[in-house]
Amino acid sequence: xxxxxxSKIKKSNRKCKRDMMLRDKEVKVKLSEEADKVYQELNKIVxxxxxxxxxxxxxxTLLRSINRVKNLLKQNPFAGDQVPxxxxxxxxxxxxxVDNVWRIELADRWRLMYTLTxxxxxxxxxxxxxxxxxxxxxxxxxx
Numbered sequence: 295x296x297x298x299x300x301s302k303i304k305k306s307n308r309k310c311k312r313d314m315m316l317r318d319k320e321v322k323v324k325l326s327e328e329a330d331k332v333y334q335e336l337n338k339i340v341x342x343x344x345x346x347x348x349x350x351x352x353x354x355t356l357l358r359s360i361n362r363v364k365n366l367l368k369q370n371p372f373a374g375d376q377v378p379x380x381x382x383x384x385x386x387x388x389x390x391x392v393d394n395v396w397r398i399e400l401a402d403r404w405r406l407m408y409t410l411t412x413x414x415x416x417x418x419x420x421x422x423x424x425x426x427x428x429x430x431x432x433x434x435x436x437x
Contacts, residue, residue, distance in 0.1 A: 320416045321371055323364050326390070329406075329421040333360060352402060359401035360424060367398075367419045371410050374398035383433050390422055403427040 325333060339353045348354075366373050374396035382395045392409040400406055407423040407430075423433070431437070 321368050322416060323367050323419045325421045329424045332424045355401045356404060363398055363406055371417055371419045386422055405430045
């Protein structure tokens with residue numbers, strides 16, 4: 295007799311499948327042109343702040359948050375929240391031809407949107423967007 299609830303069995307089965315999928319595969323994090331532009335601009339601003347002796351700012355906090363998430367995604371590409379397929383914005387489907395979208399929160403209500411692709415050798419975590427909550431709401435059609 296199985297004493298474990300079915301919901302726990304499903305979750306543990308999903309975890310096993312994910313673990314098997316990750317086994318012996320290199321995980322790469324790549325940024326879209328748009329996401330890279332945000333990331334590079336943030337790096338530039340933080341560099342200028344450091345030269346001015348500014349040790350703590352919104353920009354520095356956000357950059358640390360993005361770097362932390364990039365490292366987290368290298369360890370666990372499934373760390374974010376998966377967006378239900380029916381809610382995937384057309385922008386991502388048309389521009390990146392994706393069928394899965396994941397969201398992970400950054401500092402100060404910013405969001406990082408990514409998709410997962412891969413093959414037998416590697417998993418690619420492709421970052422499509424890095425944006426503030428207002429822009430996130432626009433992309434997903436929230437008011």
